Amino acid sequence: MKNIKKFTKLFIFCGVILIAVSGFSRFDVVGKDSIRAFDKVLETLPDNVKPDEMNGGWALKAPDGGARFIWSSDYSKSFPHDIMLEIDAMPFIDAGLDTSKLPEDMFFYEGMIMIGVKLGENVLKYKGTPTPLSSYEHIVNLYRKVIGYHAALDHYGVTIGAGNLFEWAKDQSTNDKDIVFVLNPEPFIAAGVDPNKITGWVFGKVSVDIDGKPVEVDKLLKPFNLK
Secondary structure: OHHHHHHHHHHHHHHHHHHHHHHHHHOOHHHHHHHHHHHHHHHHOHHHEEEEOOOOEEEEEOOOOOEEEEEEOOOOOOOOOOEEEEEEOHHHHHOOOOHHHOOOOEEEEOOEEEEEEOOOOOOOOOOOOOOHHHHHHHHHHHOHHHEEEEOOOOEEEEEOOOOOEEEEEOOHHHOOOOEEEEEOOHHHHHOOOOHHHOOOOEEEEEEEEEOOEEEEEEEEEEEEOOO
16 A cells, blocks of 8 residues: 555656646747747848758848858758858958967858857758748757847847857847847957957957856857847
8 A cells, every 4th residue: 555655646746747847848938939039030131041051951141241140950961060150251360360270169161150069960840841930949949958038138049159149139129139149259369369350240248147147258249230
């Protein structure tokens, strides 16, 4: 009888855990609302969002053409990255960059610098034809940890490696920075760049949450108001 009671308690406990986990998924406000806000960006920049066959997904190009956010439509085929930033290298070279001193996880090719991460090997399953939005939804559903909310700028964002992000406004009607390409300046400074001299990029302090506390860190920003 005691064993039956113990088994019953364990069964109930496991059921509570499963409900809690599934409930967490249902009530993931940041993840779900980031999809809505990302869709708004896609609607606002229809001519700047294109298929990217070389990288196996989609590319959102900055209005000035100086950067792209790229995300895969099939992680089993994309190489070497599933999410990435591609930036025009010339402003960095003009500011002192020695491309031979970039870290191994940054690729310099054809006048561009690629920064990215591999998320996994999942074969993504779609209902119908893949779209830029449905591919982003897979990031939220499968790799939620790379999606965040930046309270200081009221932005959602995708983290792309150490300190690099692509961010977009939660509400474009109340934000003058509707999309922002964000770079960690440290590897560029180590490779000879004067961060104050990069044309098209702003070097400054940005407040971020670290262990629940606001901390100001250096960032390179390329912001755009789409209105």
